[in-house]
Amino acid sequence: xxxxxxxxxxxxxxxGKLTVIDNLSLQIPGGISFGLLGPNGSGxxxxxxxxxxxxxxxxxxxRCLGKLPGTANAKNIGxxxxxxxxxxxxxxxxxxxxFARIYGMRDRxxxxxxxxxxxxxxxxxxxxxxxxxxLSGGMRQRVSLGCAIVHQPPLIFLDEPTVGLDPELRSHFWxxxxxxxxxxxxxxxxxxxxxxxxxxxxxxxxxxxxxxxxGSPAELRATTGVAEATLEExxxxxxxxxxxxxxx
Ligand SMILES: Nc1ncnc2c1ncn2[C@@H]1O[C@H](COP(=O)(O)OP(=O)(O)OP(=O)(O)O)[C@@H](O)[C@H]1O
Ligand SMILES: [Mg+2]
Numbered sequence: 001x002x003x004x005x006x007x008x009x010x011x012x013x014x015x016g017k018l019t020v021i022d023n024l025s026l027q028i029p030g031g032i033s034f035g036l037l038g039p040n041g042s043g044x045x046x047x048x049x050x051x052x053x054x055x056x057x058x059x060x061x062x063r064c065l066g067k068l069p070g071t072a073n074a075k076n077i078g079x080x081x082x083x084x085x086x087x088x089x090x091x092x093x094x095x096x097x098x099f100a101r102i103y104g105m106r107d108r109x110x111x112x113x114x115x116x117x118x119x120x121x122x123x124x125x126x127x128x129x130x131x132x133x134x135l136s137g138g139m140r141q142r143v144s145l146g147c148a149i150v151h152q153p154p155l156i157f158l159d160e161p162t163v164g165l166d167p168e169l170r171s172h173f174w175x176x177x178x179x180x181x182x183x184x185x186x187x188x189x190x191x192x193x194x195x196x197x198x199x200x201x202x203x204x205x206x207x208x209x210x211x212x213x214x215g216s217p218a219e220l221r222a223t224t225g226v227a228e229a230t231l232e233e234x235x236x237x238x239x240x241x242x243x244x245x246x247x248x
Contacts, residue, residue, distance in 0.1 A: 006188070013209075034188050159190050223238065
């Protein structure tokens with residue numbers, strides 16, 4: 001696929017003797033929101049960490065925007081880890097500023113203006129001078145999202161970004177994600193919730209380090225043969241019937 005943002009071929013990763021990613025191949029087109037869905041321990045976080053270059057595969061290959069994961073690609077990538085990795089003694093503003101500088105946003109005025117926009121987007125304006133250790137869990141999630149997107153990267157990895165968010169903010173985030181993809185960014189999101197899944201343009205169902213099905217939410221629902229099937233039912237159907245691959 002020529003317009004693939006991410007091309008993964010026969011990827012295998014192990015923790016010791018435990019195979020966590022099992023000969024997995026996946027093509028993720030550019031400019032869409034792509035959901036990785038699967039139960040606890042199915043390998044979503046590991047796969048994301050491989051794609052951003054924090055882990056090295058045992059075998060197989062990954063190309064993100066045509067490049068190997070790692071430092072050469074760092075400015076093109078935004079990464080929100082599953083557990084927020086923030087400096088708890090620093091304020092909201094200082095944390096986002098730190099990441100903006102790391103990602104090479106040197107122009108002070110432009111950086112400050114972008115940081116203000118991001119803080120408003122994650123709805124933390126009134127908390128901008130507050131240190132992280134005085135924030136709630138959901139607020140920390142929001143700061144972590146801000147840190148991942150501040151440099152406006154074309155490829156964004158969000159590991160369970162909506163966990164702990166209230167419904168209003170979740171819907172606000174999804175509107176923003178839709179804007180990002182309309183502007184050409186690619187978003188890879190891991191999630192357990194079918195609400196998130198329904199917002200994604202394409203999905204891959206993961207189980208035991210393998211992709212057991214992929215396609216649009218409508219295609220995956222259609223694999224069950226039941227018109228009103230939910231994505232949850234589609235997932236269970238794919239588990240029961242082995243590997244099903246919808247057209248992508
Ligand atoms: N640092 C580690 N050392 C050893 N095993 C690990 C490590 N991190 C993860 N694993 C194992 O790898 C497997 C996949 O874990 P991973 O975190 O990728 O799953 P996940 O799909 O993200 O799960 P969750 O939905 O709970 O976040 C699990 O069996 C887990 O126990
Ligand atoms: Mg995970």
